[in-house]
Amino acid sequence: MVDYQKVRSIAEAEKLRMRKWVLTSLLDNEEAYLQYLNTLLLYMKPLKATIGTSQPVMSAQDFDTVFFRVNELHELHANFFQKLKPRLDVWSADTAVGDLFKKLLSKLNLYGDYLNNYKRAQHTVEKCAKENEQFRHIIESLKVQSRRSKDSESISLIEVLYKPVERFMRTTLVLQDLLKHTPHRHPDYHTLRQVLKQAQQFLERINSASSSSYKPRRVPSSAAAAARSADRELIKDGFLVEVSNDGSRKLRHCFLYNDLLLCAKQKSAAGVFHSKDSYECKWYIPLADLSFQPKEDSEAIPDVQPTSEDDLRDLSNRAQQTKRDIARERKAHKSSPAKTRREERLRKKLAELEARIVLAAPDLPLRIYHMQGKSYMFLMSSDYERIEWTEAIMKQQETCFKSFSLASLEVNALLSACVRLRKMNNVGSMHIKEDEDLLSGYLNATIHSGQGFLHACNPYCTLEVDSYGQFQTKAKTRPCRDTKLPVWDEEFELEVDGAQTLRILCYDRAREAVAGASYDDDVLIAKGKVGLVRESLRTHGEKEVSVLMNELSISVSIKFTPREHSLQRLPSKKSNGVFGVKIGVTAKRESSGIPSIVRKCVAEVERRGMGEVGIYRVSGVASEIQALKASFDTNRRDVTMLLGEVDINAVAGVLKLYFRELPEPLFTDSRYSDFVSSSSLTDPDVKLRTMKQLINDLPPPNYRTLHFIREHLIKVSQNDSNNKMNLHNLATVFGPTLLRPAE
Numbered sequence: 001m002v003d004y005q006k007v008r009s010i011a012e013a014e015k016l017r018m019r020k021w022v023l024t025s026l027l028d029n030e031e032a033y034l035q036y037l038n039t040l041l042l043y044m045k046p047l048k049a050t051i052g053t054s055q056p057v058m059s060a061q062d063f064d065t066v067f068f069r070v071n072e073l074h075e076l077h078a079n080f081f082q083k084l085k086p087r088l089d090v091w092s093a094d095t096a097v098g099d100l101f102k103k104l105l106s107k108l109n110l111y112g113d114y115l116n117n118y119k120r121a122q123h124t125v126e127k128c129a130k131e132n133e134q135f136r137h138i139i140e141s142l143k144v145q146s147r148r149s150k151d152s153e154s155i156s157l158i159e160v161l162y163k164p165v166e167r168f169m170r171t172t173l174v175l176q177d178l179l180k181h182t183p184h185r186h187p188d189y190h191t192l193r194q195v196l197k198q199a200q201q202f203l204e205r206i207n208s209a210s211s212s213s214y215k216p217r218r219v220p221s222s223a224a225a226a227a228r229s230a231d232r233e234l235i236k237d238g239f240l241v242e243v244s245n246d247g248s249r250k251l252r253h254c255f256l257y258n259d260l261l262l263c264a265k266q267k268s269a270a271g272v273f274h275s276k277d278s279y280e281c282k283w284y285i286p287l288a289d290l291s292f293q294p295k296e297d298s299e300a301i302p303d304v305q306p307t308s309e310d311d312l313r314d315l316s317n318r319a320q321q322t323k324r325d326i327a328r329e330r331k332a333h334k335s336s337p338a339k340t341r342r343e344e345r346l347r348k349k350l351a352e353l354e355a356r357i358v359l360a361a362p363d364l365p366l367r368i369y370h371m372q373g374k375s376y377m378f379l380m381s382s383d384y385e386r387i388e389w390t391e392a393i394m395k396q397q398e399t400c401f402k403s404f405s406l407a408s409l410e411v412n413a414l415l416s417a418c419v420r421l422r423k424m425n426n427v428g429s430m431h432i433k434e435d436e437d438l439l440s441g442y443l444n445a446t447i448h449s450g451q452g453f454l455h456a457c458n459p460y461c462t463l464e465v466d467s468y469g470q471f472q473t474k475a476k477t478r479p480c481r482d483t484k485l486p487v488w489d490e491e492f493e494l495e496v497d498g499a500q501t502l503r504i505l506c507y508d509r510a511r512e513a514v515a516g517a518s519y520d521d522d523v524l525i526a527k528g529k530v531g532l533v534r535e536s537l538r539t540h541g542e543k544e545v546s547v548l549m550n551e552l553s554i555s556v557s558i559k560f561t562p563r564e565h566s567l568q569r570l571p572s573k574k575s576n577g578v579f580g581v582k583i584g585v586t587a588k589r590e591s592s593g594i595p596s597i598v599r600k601c602v603a604e605v606e607r608r609g610m611g612e613v614g615i616y617r618v619s620g621v622a623s624e625i626q627a628l629k630a631s632f633d634t635n636r637r638d639v640t641m642l643l644g645e646v647d648i649n650a651v652a653g654v655l656k657l658y659f660r661e662l663p664e665p666l667f668t669d670s671r672y673s674d675f676v677s678s679s680s681l682t683d684p685d686v687k688l689r690t691m692k693q694l695i696n697d698l699p700p701p702n703y704r705t706l707h708f709i710r711e712h713l714i715k716v717s718q719n720d721s722n723n724k725m726n727l728h729n730l731a732t733v734f735g736p737t738l739l740r741p742a743e
Helices: 010-049 060-066 070-089 100-103 109-129 135-138 158-181 189-214 222-229 309-332 342-362 385-395 406-423 534-540 584-586 597-606 622-633 637-645 648-660 672-679 684-696 700-717 727-738
Strands: 142-145 153-156 234-243 248-258 260-268 279-286 364-369 375-380 439-451 461-467 468-478 485-500 501-508 523-531 542-549 553-564
Touching: 010 070, 010 135, 060 109, 070 100, 070 109, 100 189, 100 648, 109 135, 109 158, 109 501, 109 584, 135 485, 142 597, 153 234, 153 485, 222 553, 234 342, 234 385, 234 406, 248 375, 248 385, 248 406, 248 727, 279 406, 309 637, 309 727, 342 485, 364 385, 364 672, 375 385, 385 461, 385 468, 385 523, 439 501, 485 523, 485 622, 501 542, 501 553, 523 542, 523 597, 542 648, 553 672, 597 637, 637 684, 648 727, 684 700, 684 727, 700 727
Parallel strands: none
Antiparallel strands: 142 153, 234 248, 234 375, 248 260, 260 279, 364 375, 439 485, 439 553, 461 468, 461 485, 461 501, 501 523, 542 553
């Protein structure tokens, strides 16, 4: 019976059912095979006993030839059967048997010796039968006891001696079936792949040795290459960041075919021997030799330093400024259809900047290992992308068990095919999409509920949104507990810039964390995405969609507010409220001169949010933020208790919302132009003195609040090794709300 608490999909449940059936059938066949070996042992004793007598049935040399390695084979399979049976008796979804097959095939030398001796044993039996009537009578009437009755079957010695030959071939077929019905994330998967490959290579050597005497016509290597090429199909390609041996990042174009993974470098310029659209092969791995698990002799993968947030932000700002320059240049010469030289230069600069962003942004590792010991590592921008590549490779591996190597002519032909078949031609999206097609502002995404779950689990969703093609996790729902029909109803306000896709990944939260157990980690159940079409979101307001993910569907509502609308500051109609009320009014209510909401939110963040990854950047649940807002606005006494109960990102979110809804920003409307002008001063000393003077001239409530929030943000940045929020990141989050005019 399948343990449904461990299963994530209908397809996986079906695989595990078939896996149990394959192993049960194997156990029955193994028991029958042991009966044949027991029969050989039974007849070996009296035959061996006659060797020392005056009338031996067969000579000692003939005996050793006929029953060569039979004792060792019996011991090997008896041990295999004794270890396999109890595991099937206590079967569960994560029961592993790969180690048993690995131990069984570690004795391939036994089968090698037996198979090499089989013809000799067969001839010896025929010779002894002619020479000794008693021997002939014995071998023609061997009795094998039936497993399920008292009856026995008669079988000849030649037939019994063939059973080990037949058994090894059948074991290889069983391994193929077993691997086919083993989920990719199962602890057995990689072990079974290695064992099956070992068995197939052994069979090829045996077949090659046995047929060498016939000297068949050798298939030309060019014909073999043509056959491989004819069956080869491009499955997936894309630009990935590879980490080289010295830890540096290299942009590669990777091509996944149905039998190999090719990593190529795109040649940058035309030359004598290659065109602009051509590739250089860096390496390739036959899928039969590819593993996601290291071997003992695998090369060490170097550590890679993450790109600083400051550098990434600088690259992004420069790229966006270049894109604005292109738009202005095009507008200035709109009467001319041809691009100006300046626009061409700007486009080239934009392409270079975007390539640098693509190279610098990813930080999630995907490690790949060659069976011969080579190791490779790619960096991905999101978990969604990493899972897509992993699943695509594993799916093709289901039918790939044979290793091979490519001749140089094959590699060149393959590189030419890459140019012809590739699906990805551009590194990023800044050239592809116009600004008016991308979303910049606030995206309210509500994750309502899910349907189609196979069993009760602990599902939760994460949300990824792109910025000009680079994805980042923006929010995560709480996990629902032990349910097949999860209901989250959680709304998130996501700040987006250059977005065109919302990705949703649904995971099952692990029940128990057991180190090294694949079935005890948080596991991805399904994934899907929603295209963010600006015109559609603007026309329909809030848009509800059902995101289909294999057997699952997740109900989602999305609503987009452009940045220019989101920052409109409207005064509150509640005289005793907090949100939308001038800071001077709320500050007068407090002896400290700092609004209570600021002090309480800061205290809560410093109590339990200093180590939270992405604090102030990751969105909180909108319903919790609104509940906090209502509590502060109505001056409820339980607001402190509520602050301690909600997610810490909601606390950070309500603080940002308070500053965003101030009728006048903290830096004031009247001084907005002065602050902007002072930031453009070139002399650093003059700039610093001017900034200090402008801050000192702020109204007392604004000055005290600014000083208080500044000290808090410095404390947050001092924990950036844990929360990944340095001063530059915090300034990026708070800048648009603290320093912006009301209109």
